[in-house]
Amino acid sequence: MDDKKTNENKDLPIDRRRFLMGSMGLAGGTLASQIGFADDSAFLPPNSPPWTRSLGPGVLTNPYGRPSSFEDHVQRRSVDWLTADRIASISFTPLADLKGIVTPSGLVFERYHAGVPDIDPTKHRLMIHGMVERPIILTMDDLMRFPSTSEIRFLECPANGGMEWRGAQMEGVQFSHGMLACCEWTGVMLSTLLEEVGVDKKASWILAEGADGSHMSRSIPMDKALDDAMIVYAQNGEMLRPEQGYPVRLINPGWEGNTCVKWLRRLEIGDKPWHHREETSKYTDLLADGTSREFTYVQECNSVVTSPSPEKPWQRKGKYWVEGLAWSGNGRVRHVDVSFDGGVNWREARFSSVVLPKSLTRFGVEFDWDGSPQMIQSRAVDETGYVQPTYTQLRAARGTNSVYHKNAIHTWKVNADGSVSNVQIT
Amino acid sequence: MCKLLSVPLLFGLIACGVAYAAEPGHYDYGHAATVEEIAGWDIDVRPDGMGLPEGSGSVEDGEWLYEEKCAECHGSFGEAIGRYPALAGGEGSLTEDRPHRTVGSYWPYASTLWDYIHRAMPYTQPESLSDDEVYAITAYVLYLNELVEDDFVLNRHTFADVVLPNQGSFVSDNRPDTNNRRCMRNCKNPGTIRITSMVDAPQKTRGDVVAPEHDGAATYRQACALCHDDGIGGAPTIGDSADWLNRSDRSLEMMTENAINGFQGESGIMPPKGGFLGLTNEAVRSAVEYMLEQGQ
Numbered sequence: 269m270d271d272k273k274t275n276e277n278k279d280l281p282i283d284r285r286r287f288l289m290g291s292m293g294l295a296g297g298t299l300a301s302q303i304g305f306a307d308d309s310a311f312l313p314p315n316s317p318p319w320t321r322s323l324g325p326g327v328l329t330n331p332y333g334r335p336s337s338f339e340d341h342v343q344r345r346s347v348d349w350l351t352a353d354r355i356a357s358i359s360f361t362p363l364a365d366l367k368g369i370v371t372p373s374g375l376v377f378e379r380y381h382a383g384v385p386d387i388d389p390t391k392h393r394l395m396i397h398g399m400v401e402r403p404i405i406l407t408m409d410d411l412m413r414f415p416s417t418s419e420i421r422f423l424e425c426p427a428n429g430g431m432e433w434r435g436a437q438m439e440g441v442q443f444s445h446g447m448l449a450c451c452e453w454t455g456v457m458l459s460t461l462l463e464e465v466g467v468d469k470k471a472s473w474i475l476a477e478g479a480d481g482s483h484m485s486r487s488i489p490m491d492k493a494l495d496d497a498m499i500v501y502a503q504n505g506e507m508l509r510p511e512q513g514y515p516v517r518l519i520n521p522g523w524e525g526n527t528c529v530k531w532l533r534r535l536e537i538g539d540k541p542w543h544h545r546e547e548t549s550k551y552t553d554l555l556a557d558g559t560s561r562e563f564t565y566v567q568e569c570n571s572v573v574t575s576p577s578p579e580k581p582w583q584r585k586g587k588y589w590v591e592g593l594a595w596s597g598n599g600r601v602r603h604v605d606v607s608f609d610g611g612v613n614w615r616e617a618r619f620s621s622v623v624l625p626k627s628l629t630r631f632g633v634e635f636d637w638d639g640s641p642q643m644i645q646s647r648a649v650d651e652t653g654y655v656q657p658t659y660t661q662l663r664a665a666r667g668t669n670s671v672y673h674k675n676a677i678h679t680w681k682v683n684a685d686g687s688v689s690n691v692q693i694t
Numbered sequence: 695m696c697k698l699l700s701v702p703l704l705f706g707l708i709a710c711g712v713a714y715a716a717e718p719g720h721y722d723y724g725h726a727a728t729v730e731e732i733a734g735w736d737i738d739v740r741p742d743g744m745g746l747p748e749g750s751g752s753v754e755d756g757e758w759l760y761e762e763k764c765a766e767c768h769g770s771f772g773e774a775i776g777r778y779p780a781l782a783g784g785e786g787s788l789t790e791d792r793p794h795r796t797v798g799s800y801w802p803y804a805s806t807l808w809d810y811i812h813r814a815m816p817y818t819q820p821e822s823l824s825d826d827e828v829y830a831i832t833a834y835v836l837y838l839n840e841l842v843e844d845d846f847v848l849n850r851h852t853f854a855d856v857v858l859p860n861q862g863s864f865v866s867d868n869r870p871d872t873n874n875r876r877c878m879r880n881c882k883n884p885g886t887i888r889i890t891s892m893v894d895a896p897q898k899t900r901g902d903v904v905a906p907e908h909d910g911a912a913t914y915r916q917a918c919a920l921c922h923d924d925g926i927g928g929a930p931t932i933g934d935s936a937d938w939l940n941r942s943d944r945s946l947e948m949m950t951e952n953a954i955n956g957f958q959g960e961s962g963i964m965p966p967k968g969g970f971l972g973l974t975n976e977a978v979r980s981a982v983e984y985m986l987e988q989g990q
Contacts, residue, residue, distance in 0.1 A: 397732050406724035437891075463716050481814065483813035534735055540740060542741075545806050545814075649876055655875060687895035688895055690892070693889050
């Protein structure tokens with residue numbers, strides 16, 4: 269059953285082949301002993317493989333479908349040393365294996381502060397109160413009666429890439445950039461709900477609070493709430509996954525993921541920020557001079573090449589479609605440039621997806637590899653004219669202890685054997 | 695909600711979405727929140743003291759509460775156990791190479807401490823502390839940071855006297871703070887490029903792909919490992935047969951019952967269902983069985 273995979277790898281040196289097998293979540297040794305790197309000719313033209321000579325399972329074998337078993341290696345992964353345990357922790361989206369710009373719901377990175385609550389939607393309520401004319405409590409049915417809107421927007425943890433302020437540290441793009449996803453979100457514009465409750469003219473902030481054990485809370489400025497914030501109950505065409513806040517969450521397009529409070533139970537309208545733990549002790553940006561920026565909401569323009577990457581090495585000389593993802597919390601991505609020589613010369617890539625504001629955007633450029641080592645970088649420019657910075661520029665502005673909002677130009681070194689290393693260069 | 699479209703000036707079109715600026719109550723969905731309903735959920739506290747309830751707690755009361763409910767993860771002196779957050783120390787370290795961010799060295803407001811302990815702590819039993827207990831633990835954490843004296847009593851009035859040292863060091867977001875240019879050719883001297891850090895290309899399986907375990911093991915990983923992997927909070931460590939032997943006078947039924955309902959033992963506390971109240975009793979039982987198997 270695994271012959272198809274091994275066939276694709278047969279030109280590789282043996283150690284690389286083992287890596288690829290391993291990354292598919294299979295025990296390389298066991299697999300090799302079971303099927304070896306056998307001759308696949310029985311499956312290939314002019315012969316016919318067994319699946320074209322038999323029937324397969326019928327409808328409803330899987331009432332809720334799932335990916336092919338040959339895609340089992342595509343899964344969220346975590347880095348155990350990052351957090352004390354897995355309940356208040358994070359897992360990463362497997363960016364190298366994604367296509368297009370929409371992240372499948374089951375692969376969206378997870379971030380919890382008290383694990384995932386198991387919420388019965390009929391027993392969940394959203395309370396809106398504070399400086400309002402009509403404090404209300406809504407059921408999920410109530411919420412879904414409001415006019416609905418669907419938007420494709422990226423979601424990124426502000427700590428994405430934060431492990432690399434001091435130097436390259438993560439083995440692959442899943443770990444260096446995988447606190448990132450992009451979904452179609454469906455729900456009610458927050459502005460609609462605010463009109464419904466009648467906000468006091470002196471109100472300027474909103475506290476959003478979750479129903480999980482951490483009662484996650486963040487202060488959101490009224491301007492954002494009235495601009496494009498959404499109260500969403502669905503993701504990629506179905507109700508939110510529990511990991512993503514089922515049955516309802518806040519989405520602040522383009523802003524740090526932590527503000528997009530999941531399992532949303534309460535919105536309090538007020539006239540000052542609350543300065544809660546996740547906007548003081550955490551999610552503030554310490555600068556080299558000892559001061560710290562607070563309420564640093566926007567995820568600035570960023571990009572990364574996802575193929576090649578440590579997970580997607582090159583196998584032989586020849587032409588490759590080099591591709592990656594770019595995004596900006598300030599609007600649309602305007603340009604993405606790719607360099608193969610560590611930033612000396614750049615070529616403009618083309619967009620291979622629709623270009624939406626505050627959304628992942630896919631880019632690609634053709635490259636003819638002669639087998640020599642390469643230093644591949646991508647550099648995105650957004651519609652405000654902001655150009656993704658270098659590490660040198662970012663560190664000059666902030667030092668190395670900011671933790672959050674690291675959006676520096678990333679470098680992959682393609683080695684002569686086609687393997688790919690995460691590097692930082694001058 | 696209404697947008698003036700300036701391009702087709704001839705028509706002076708005003709386009710309105712479905713949700714035009716409606717009067718409050720336009721949809722009239724849901725029900726009016728009552729004072730009692732709001733009071734139950736309105737738990738937030740602000741730096742100006744808004745939200746702080748009546749009640750009080752002393753450093754003295756806080757000491758034993760902290761030791762019982764907090765020290766397992768945060769350390770008896772707030773120094774942190776493992777990767778759990780440190781609460782004390784680090785004064786003057788924010789400009790150092792390895793800054794140490796704690797309540798005393800980094801946090802701007804004491805209200806945040808009260809609010810967070812009340813909303814999210816103890817880690818395995820949120821919403822289990824009384825207001826007086828929150829005051830007492832807050833007072834003790836302030837004491838650990840040498841911000842109050844040992845006879846200090848915290849309440850909504852004395853709260854205003856506590857000013858955290860780093861409060862003045864927070865500034866507003868002034869990004870963009872970089873100014874890269876979109877250069878396309880000969881942007882730097884190739885001779886000056888050198889690698890400053892590198893991670894070797896992967897050669898083997900990464901991540902944590904694991905085979906599905908039987909139910910008890912899965913429940914253990916989800917709900918019990920937090921404490922029983924390392925013996926946090928006096929929990930018997932999984933696989934430590936001597937530790938479990940001390941408990942062998944108890945039946946499986948009794949241990950399961952303790953795990954379900956919670957238990958105060960000599961060496962520590964077992965919170966009900968390890969804090970995972972959504973677990974079925976059967977799942978807890980299978981996890982207890984699994985742990986006993988590992989201890990044999």
